[in-house]
Amino acid sequence: MSAKEHVERLEQLLARVKARAAEPRPARVFAAPASAFAAPEPASRYTDDVAARAPVTAPPPQDLPELEEVDGDSIPPETVASSPPEEVQAGWSSPPPTTNASTPPEMYDDVDVEVSAEVVEVDIDVDDVPRHAESGVEPVAEVAARSVPPVELDAIAGPALGDELEEVDGEARLTEPHDASVDSEPTFQAAAGEATAIEAPVLPANEIEEPAPSSSRRPIAPSTAPNYDDVSAYAEESSPRHTPPPESGKQVAAPSVAPPRRAPSTVPPPSVEGHTLIGGWREPGLPRGAPPATLGLEAPTSPPGFDAAEVATRVAPEVTRAVLPATAKAHTVQGVAPMFVPKSFGELLDASLDL
Amino acid sequence: MAEAPAPFDPGSAVTFDLGRGAASDARGARVVFLPSASLEAIESSHPDALVRIGEELGRACGARAAARLGGSSGVLGASLEAVITPLAGELALAGIGAVHIERWGRALVLVVDNPVAGDAFIGAVLAGALGAASGRDLGTACLGVEGASVRYFVGSRETGARVASQVAAGESFAAVLQGLQGRSA
Numbered sequence: 001m002s003a004k005e006h007v008e009r010l011e012q013l014l015a016r017v018k019a020r021a022a023e024p025r026p027a028r029v030f031a032a033p034a035s036a037f038a039a040p041e042p043a044s045r046y047t048d049d050v051a052a053r054a055p056v057t058a059p060p061p062q063d064l065p066e067l068e069e070v071d072g073d074s075i076p077p078e079t080v081a082s083s084p085p086e087e088v089q090a091g092w093s094s095p096p097p098t099t100n101a102s103t104p105p106e107m108y109d110d111v112d113v114e115v116s117a118e119v120v121e122v123d124i125d126v127d128d129v130p131r132h133a134e135s136g137v138e139p140v141a142e143v144a145a146r147s148v149p150p151v152e153l154d155a156i157a158g159p160a161l162g163d164e165l166e167e168v169d170g171e172a173r174l175t176e177p178h179d180a181s182v183d184s185e186p187t188f189q190a191a192a193g194e195a196t197a198i199e200a201p202v203l204p205a206n207e208i209e210e211p212a213p214s215s216s217r218r219p220i221a222p223s224t225a226p227n228y229d230d231v232s233a234y235a236e237e238s239s240p241r242h243t244p245p246p247e248s249g250k251q252v253a254a255p256s257v258a259p260p261r262r263a264p265s266t267v268p269p270p271s272v273e274g275h276t277l278i279g280g281w282r283e284p285g286l287p288r289g290a291p292p293a294t295l296g297l298e299a300p301t302s303p304p305g306f307d308a309a310e311v312a313t314r315v316a317p318e319v320t321r322a323v324l325p326a327t328a329k330a331h332t333v334q335g336v337a338p339m340f341v342p343k344s345f346g347e348l349l350d351a352s353l354d355l
Numbered sequence: 356m357a358e359a360p361a362p363f364d365p366g367s368a369v370t371f372d373l374g375r376g377a378a379s380d381a382r383g384a385r386v387v388f389l390p391s392a393s394l395e396a397i398e399s400s401h402p403d404a405l406v407r408i409g410e411e412l413g414r415a416c417g418a419r420a421a422a423r424l425g426g427s428s429g430v431l432g433a434s435l436e437a438v439i440t441p442l443a444g445e446l447a448l449a450g451i452g453a454v455h456i457e458r459w460g461r462a463l464v465l466v467v468d469n470p471v472a473g474d475a476f477i478g479a480v481l482a483g484a485l486g487a488a489s490g491r492d493l494g495t496a497c498l499g500v501e502g503a504s505v506r507y508f509v510g511s512r513e514t515g516a517r518v519a520s521q522v523a524a525g526e527s528f529a530a531v532l533q534g535l536q537g538r539s540a
Contacts, residue, residue: 345432345435346431349491
């Protein structure tokens with residue numbers, strides 16, 4: 001392929017991208033790649049035949065920089081689609097910049113931002129949710145009837161499936177066209193024996209299916225809701241449910257063998273990162289409602305004759321006072337206190353001199 | 356029942372000889388009449404001299420009082436009223452002030468109303484008068500001033516010194532006198 005042909009191809013790809021961006025966004029994320037095959041554009045990116053492509057309705061890009069025709073052997077061609085085009089606005093998921101680089105920061109000082117506290121009630125009819133709503137917003141009734149097409153993974157990965165699709169219809173097209181309407185449910189059929197089917201359970205509308213790593217044996221989502229009342233559920237668990245979360249940075253490895261059933265332990269698991277489990281730990285294997293595990297201490301039994309009901313009542317003192325008279329003559333006086341009555345001045349003077 | 360003491364007859368207590376320009380008391384001893392301001396001047400310059408003058412003045416008064424009672428023995432044997440009447444009379448004729456006796460248990464206290472001079476001079480006068488009248492060696496201690504009256508304890512010199520120190524320390528004279536009698540009890 002010459003450089004010129006490569007450039008033309010890239011330009012057409014850019015036009016296609018712009019056209020798709022202008023289209024309404026599909027509701028399901030994983031349905032987006034599938035839409036590539038069901039796009040109204042009959043052109044296939046995996047086809048080298050440029051003439052077989054349908055004419056593109058999008059206007060030819062005119063603001064693209066002109067590429068210089070150079071020798072294809074010395075300089076690699078520029079990739080036009082390495083950065084999102086400036087005109088694409090509807091399909092780009094990057095968050096809007098918080099600050100406008102072109103606007104000086106001083107202009108924001110005087111901008112008054114109105115914050116409204118109004119409550120806007122929006123009546124949403126479940127049946128009227130369009131497909132082009134944000135990802136995750138989806139009627140619940142459609143979730144159960146939907147299954148993840150296993151074919152899309154390999155369809156993106158390599159041209160093997162694409163070649164097979166070409167053999168079926170000459171174009172990269174599924175057995176049934178993808179319908180973007182709400183009523184139709186496209187079904188995807190995998191090529192027999194070729195595509196690796198990953199049976200994935202039905203996920204809620206808000207969840208995004210993540211491809212399971214090859215090294216993990218743990219299912220992405222449980223097939224059934226866990227039954228906490230079922231004791232046997234703990235036997236098959238790869239890891240106990242009520243153990244503290246692993247420390248940050250570590251991943252709980254899925255053991256190859258189910259751990260032995262715990263003996264009725266009386267010691268709660270140690271606290272992790274200094275957090276103390278309060279009220280949230282329950283001895284695994286015990287049904288709900290069982291008494292909490294003790295620390296090996298037994299409650300003391302009440303002594304004989306001890307009535308707990310009496311102890312529960314508030315203890316008040318009993319006062320017993322003596323009956324005593326307020327006043328009473330409790331003394332007798334005998335004699336007369338001695339008094340100094342000097343008979344003369346001399347006696348008084350002598351008494352004073354003797355002091 | 357004790358006889359009422361004879362009233363004080365101040366007649367012929369002082370004789371003024373205008374020809375000879377002399378004044379004498381009833382016993383014929385020459386006397387000098389001094390202005391009270393001179394006593395203040397002596398007290399400011401020579402306080403010990405003023406105390407010595409007061410002792411002599413008091414001895415003379417006490418002697419004259421005892422003469423009225425028949426001597427020292429008569430003073431000691433007489434009643435308080437019989438002693439205080441001539442004594443107070445003599446001290447009044449000398450211009451010292453009006454004196455009366457208070458007995459605080461076994462403590463003899465003299466009270467001087469309208470004293471002419473300071474505490475030290477008056478105390479010296481009283482000690483001299485009682486000492487001369489009784490024939491005893493005694494001392495006095497100022498218990499404090501209450502209005503226009505000054506109280507003096509009459510006792511031994513050692514007790515007087517102790518009472519003066521206690522009163523100067525801030526103790527009340529009543530407590531001091533009470534303490535004296537409790538210690539001696």
